[in-house]
Every structure is written in structure tokens, then in C-alpha cells.
Amino acid sequence: MAYRSSFLLQIFANFLINTAEVLALFAMFYQFDSMGGWTLGEVALLHGMSMIAFSLGDMLTIGMDYVAPQIRSGEFDRVLTRPLSSWMNAVTSEINLRHLGQLIQGFLVLTFAFTQVNIDWSVTKVLMLIGAILTGVALFMALFTVEAIFSFWTVNGVEAINAFTYGGSDLAQFPMHVFGRTLRVLFIWIIPVAFVTYYPALYLLDKPDPLGMPGWFVLLGPVITAVFCGVVAWGWNQGIRHYRSTGS
Amino acid sequence: MRMYYELAKRSFQQQFAYRAATxxxxxxNSVFGVMLSSVYLALYWDxxxxxxxxxxxxxxxxTYTWIGQALIMPVIFWGWWLIIDTIRSGAVVMDMLKPMDYFRYWLSRDLGRGAAQVITRGIPTLIIGSILFDLVWPESWQRWVAFLISVPFAVTVSFCLRFMFNLWGFWLLDHRxxxxxxxxxxxxxxGxxxxxxxxxxxxxxFINVLPFRSMMMTPVEIWLGQVSIARGLAMQVFWSAVMIGCCYLVLHFAERKVVVQGG
Known part of the structure; x- marks a missing residue:
């Protein structure tokens, strides 16, 4: 807490940045009536869910940002000596609440969305909303871990993963059917961000899937996410093994 | 002048070292370009x-989204804190003692960097965009030339802004x-x-009377023919001059701050 004012400014600024994103959404709908057939409220629903899941996932895995510098400085050895699994140690080695601003913003946008769209609420829909956000948190935590995994081998080109972390959360803020086949396949089947916002939103809004998937398809979300997390966990362990085998 | 040219050339050449990062x-940039293009196209569906x-x-x-992606690295819209790093490490004192103008020292290096990144990042991004989507091209060769001239001015305005934000470091020491x-x-x-x-x-x-549109919107408008060449470039020249003036003013106070801290 050496830089208290800077810290508070950071949370405030983080809130502001995402205000810009929300401002852009409103400005788009100031000029246009719909996006791929969806209204402002419906797209705002996607925005809110994505922002909440992304900010929580990012906050919980902030330690992953420090793996690369820790490897370079030798600090990572110390992380490995602690009890708990290596991943837990790495994750808990740093705490940063910079994305608190985005989380607050996400809740505000979600609240706005609920005032705009008509959702026929039921117990299963509440569970769907919570489940979608939890799935999203897990998915983004895994994605931030991927970035750290690469740093066990290389420091070059790691920023390409930004296309999937920041890109993924941005993409999740818009209806999936506006994207072309390549992005759809990638973000439904491989990095399943479509299950964080789009498919749950279809269920909440009682909309049929314009892409023709049946209603139960949304339930595949946690399954594909679990597979993805499993692959990431395997990759993490390979990374740790590689790190040890280099003898450092 | 020769010295600043050499500095620019040096940092131009440096940029070609980072192949994996490029x-x-x-x-x-391409993933974001495809994504944003799809979103914008969806707005026009009905x-x-x-x-x-x-x-x-x-x-x-x-076309606007792809120009935007192409300009991200040459112009740099965020995340440039090289000067603050020198303030924290103390290297700033050495930089200021060098027998050259501190502002021009950094500006020439940044223009060199920008020129390199037009080649490594800007042009390839636009080529990828034109392969994947139908883009609109400048309608005359004069507009092509005007766009190419507008980019260094965009970099200059952006640099001045970054320079001033970095000099805050003399008071704040932390940029997060x-x-x-x-x-x-x-x-x-x-924009x-x-x-x-x-x-x-x-x-x-409100945004239109601020200098910042010179960094992105004005070059786009020159490209798309939404503004006359003369007017677009004149605005950029005007704002570059104003911003450079502001930089020297801030630098004046910052230098006194260094002296107060004991150098």
C-alpha cells in the first residue's frame, strides 16, 4: 500500500475505462436500432455477464501475471517451496484489486439490462445465470493461466494470448451469431466463451438459437469448460516439470 | 539536427529485432480486427x-476498424511509460545532462520507432484486413499521400500526450x-x-474541439474522404504545434522539480 492514492485512482480509472466500453455500446445504439437483430438491453445483458466473469477471473489469477518476472528473477523457486499446489502458490503470491472497478461496472450494466429485457424468471433461470458466471470465472482463470504456462518456455510472443483473454471477453459481449465461422468454432468449441454469455442469454431470453443448436446445448458449457481447464492444468504441470528440469 | 536524425534511425532499426513479438x-490485431468488423457489420444488418x-x-x-488496428502500434494509444521508468531508475538525470534538447531527444526516437512500426505492424495489418474484408481505399493518389503524411502527425500528437503523462512521474512516481x-x-x-x-x-x-482526434480520427477521415486534405492536415499541424508547446511548458516545471530533489 505504498501508493495509496494511486491504488484508489487505479480502481476508479478501471471503472472509467469500462465506462468507455459501456459508453461505446450506448453510442452504437444511439445510431443503430439493433445489432444482429438484438436490442440494446439484450446486448447489455451479454456485456454485464462477461464483465463480471472476466473481472472476477482476472482478480483471482492476478498472480499469473507475475510468473514470468518471478521466473526471470529466481523468485519462482521460493513460490515452489511453499505448501499447497504450485498453481495455488503462484496464484496467491500476488493480490490486486484493480479490476474491482470493472466488477462494479458489470453489476451496473447487468442491472440496466434487467430493466430493459423481459425475462420470465424461474429457479432454473437463476441457476443458469449463476452457473454461467461461475463457468466464465473458471474459463478466464484458465486462460490467464495459459499465458503463464507459455512463460515457462519462452518470453517471446506471449502477448498473442491477449487475443483470447481480452479478445474472448470482448467477443463474449456480443451475440455469437454476428461472427463468422472461424471465430464461432474457436470460441464455442475450443475456448468456450460462448457458454459464458451467449447460450445462457438465449435461455434467459427464451430465444431460439439462430445457429440452430438445440436448447440443451447450453448444458455442454460446463463440460467443455471442464475439458479446457483439464488441458490447462496438464499444461501447467508440464510447465512446472520443464522448469525443474532446467535445473533452476 | 543530424544527431536527432541518427537517434531516429537507431530506434527505427531497433524495432526490427523483435520478430516474435511482431x-x-x-x-x-487481426483477431480484434475481425471481431470488431463483424460487430460493426451486424449493426447494418437491418x-x-x-x-x-x-x-x-x-x-x-x-475500413475504420482496420485502420484503427493498423495504427495501434505506430501511434500508440496506451501503455507507453519509458520515461517514467527512467525517472524511477534515475537514468533521467543522465538523459537530461546529454548535450541535446530533452524533448527532441525523445520525440526523434519515437518518430523513428513509429516509422518502423508502420512497416512491421501497420501495413501488414491493413493487408490482412483487405484479404478478409472489403475495404474502402483512398480515392486518389493525393489522398494516399495525405494519409501517409498524416500518420507522423498522429504520432507526434500522441507522443506529446504520452510525454506529458510520463512527466507526471516527476510528481507521482507511479503510473499505474x-x-x-x-x-x-x-x-x-x-476516436x-x-x-x-x-x-x-x-x-x-466536445471531442471535436480537443487535440486527440488528430491521433486517429483525422487520418481516417483523410483516408475515407470525409474531410478535405488541406483542412485535415492543417488541423493536425495546428494541434501538433500546440501540444509541443505544452510539452515544453510541462518540461520546464519538471526540470525544476529534479533540481529541487537534488538532481
Missing amino acids: LAGLFT KPENASVGGFTAEQAV GISSLVILVTGVFS HLLPINWYPPAIRD
């Missing part, structure tokens, strides 16, 4: 063909807080986040 960056909204047809909007603020200011006010014309009139008119 490829990774191109990949990221519009008649060739409908113009806020001055943009669907094709022009897509203001860095987010920079993203907001440059993102919205430069990088959304075409400025799409905002409600009150916001649009």
Missing part, C-alpha cells in the same frame, strides 16, 4: 445496402493509476474506440 502482435449512418457506410466502418486514465482519454477522444461521429451531438462536439 508476429504475436499482428495476430492479436439497414438498406449502402446506407450511411453517422457518415459511415458499412464498408467504411469496417494514470495509465488507466490515459486509456480512457486516448481511447474515446482519439479509436468508436467513430466520433457516432456519439450523441453534445459529446461529439
Whole structure:
């Protein structure tokens, strides 16, 4: 807490940045009536869910940002000596609440969305909303871990993963059917961000899937996410093994 | 002058060393370009063909997103804190003692970097965009030339802004807080986040009297033919001059601050 004012400014600024994103959404709908057939409220629903899941996932895995510098400085050895699994140690080695601003913003946008769209609420829909956000948190935590995994081998080109972390959360803020086949396949089947916002939103809004998937398809979300997390966990362990085998 | 040219050349050459980073960056810019283009196109789904909204047809909007992605690295809209790093490490004192103008020292290096990144990042991004989408091209060779001239001015205005934000470091020493603020200011006010014309009139008119649109919106307008070449470039020259003046003013106070701290 050496830089208290800077810290508070950071949370405030983080809130502001995402205000810009929300401002852009409103400005788009100031000029246009719909996006791929969806209204402002419906797209705002996607925005809110994505922002909440992304900010929580990012906050919980902030330690992953420090793996690369820790490897370079030798600090990572110390992380490995602690009890708990290596991943837990790495994750808990740093705490940063910079994305608190985005989380607050996400809740505000979600609240706005609920005032705009008509959702026929039921117990299963509440569970769907919570489940979608939890799935999203897990998915983004895994994605931030991927970035750290690469740093066990290389420091070059790691920023390409930004296309999937920041890109993924941005993409999740818009209806999936506006994207072309390549992005759809990638973000439904491989990095399943479509299950964080789009498919749950279809269920909440009682909309049929314009892409023709049946209603139960949304339930595949946690399954594909679990597979993805499993692959990431395997990759993490390979990374740790590689790190040890280099003898450092 | 020769010295500043050499500095620019040196940092121009440096940029070609980071090949993996360049490829990774191109990949990221392209993914975002495809994503944003798809979103913008979806806004036009229920519009008649060739409908113009806020001055943009669907094709022009897509072109705008790709120019935006292409300019990210050359112009730099966020995350540039090299000067603050020197303030924290103390190297700033050595830089200031060098027998050259401190502002021009950094500006020439930044222009060299920008020129290199037009080649490594800007042009390849536009080529990828033109392969994947139908882009609108400048309608005359004069506009091509004008666009190419407008880019260094965009870099200059952006550099001045970054220079001033960095000099805050003399007082604040930490950039994490203001860095987010920079993203907001440059993102919205430069027109990088959304075409400025799409905002409600009150916001649009406010942004239009600020210098930041020179970083992105003016080059786009020159490209798309939304502004006359003379007017577009004149605005950029004007704002570059004003911003450079501001930089020297801030630098004047910052230098006194260094002396107060004992150098």
C-alpha cells in the first residue's frame, strides 16, 4: 500500500475505462436500432455477464501475471517451496484489486439490462445465470493461466494470448451469431466463451438459437469448460516439470 | 539536427529485432480486427445496402476498424511509460545532462520507432484486413499521400500526450493509476474506440474541439474522404504545434522539480 492514492485512482480509472466500453455500446445504439437483430438491453445483458466473469477471473489469477518476472528473477523457486499446489502458490503470491472497478461496472450494466429485457424468471433461470458466471470465472482463470504456462518456455510472443483473454471477453459481449465461422468454432468449441454469455442469454431470453443448436446445448458449457481447464492444468504441470528440469 | 536524425534511425532499426513479438502482435490485431468488423457489420444488418449512418457506410466502418488496428502500434494509444521508468531508475538525470534538447531527444526516437512500426505492424495489418474484408481505399493518389503524411502527425500528437503523462512521474512516481486514465482519454477522444461521429451531438462536439482526434480520427477521415486534405492536415499541424508547446511548458516545471530533489 505504498501508493495509496494511486491504488484508489487505479480502481476508479478501471471503472472509467469500462465506462468507455459501456459508453461505446450506448453510442452504437444511439445510431443503430439493433445489432444482429438484438436490442440494446439484450446486448447489455451479454456485456454485464462477461464483465463480471472476466473481472472476477482476472482478480483471482492476478498472480499469473507475475510468473514470468518471478521466473526471470529466481523468485519462482521460493513460490515452489511453499505448501499447497504450485498453481495455488503462484496464484496467491500476488493480490490486486484493480479490476474491482470493472466488477462494479458489470453489476451496473447487468442491472440496466434487467430493466430493459423481459425475462420470465424461474429457479432454473437463476441457476443458469449463476452457473454461467461461475463457468466464465473458471474459463478466464484458465486462460490467464495459459499465458503463464507459455512463460515457462519462452518470453517471446506471449502477448498473442491477449487475443483470447481480452479478445474472448470482448467477443463474449456480443451475440455469437454476428461472427463468422472461424471465430464461432474457436470460441464455442475450443475456448468456450460462448457458454459464458451467449447460450445462457438465449435461455434467459427464451430465444431460439439462430445457429440452430438445440436448447440443451447450453448444458455442454460446463463440460467443455471442464475439458479446457483439464488441458490447462496438464499444461501447467508440464510447465512446472520443464522448469525443474532446467535445473533452476 | 543530424544527431536527432541518427537517434531516429537507431530506434527505427531497433524495432526490427523483435520478430516474435511482431508476429504475436499482428495476430492479436487481426483477431480484434475481425471481431470488431463483424460487430460493426451486424449493426447494418437491418439497414438498406449502402446506407450511411453517422457518415459511415458499412464498408467504411469496417475500413475504420482496420485502420484503427493498423495504427495501434505506430501511434500508440496506451501503455507507453519509458520515461517514467527512467525517472524511477534515475537514468533521467543522465538523459537530461546529454548535450541535446530533452524533448527532441525523445520525440526523434519515437518518430523513428513509429516509422518502423508502420512497416512491421501497420501495413501488414491493413493487408490482412483487405484479404478478409472489403475495404474502402483512398480515392486518389493525393489522398494516399495525405494519409501517409498524416500518420507522423498522429504520432507526434500522441507522443506529446504520452510525454506529458510520463512527466507526471516527476510528481507521482507511479503510473499505474494514470495509465488507466490515459486509456480512457486516448481511447474515446482519439476516436479509436468508436467513430466520433457516432456519439450523441453534445459529446461529439466536445471531442471535436480537443487535440486527440488528430491521433486517429483525422487520418481516417483523410483516408475515407470525409474531410478535405488541406483542412485535415492543417488541423493536425495546428494541434501538433500546440501540444509541443505544452510539452515544453510541462518540461520546464519538471526540470525544476529534479533540481529541487537534488538532481
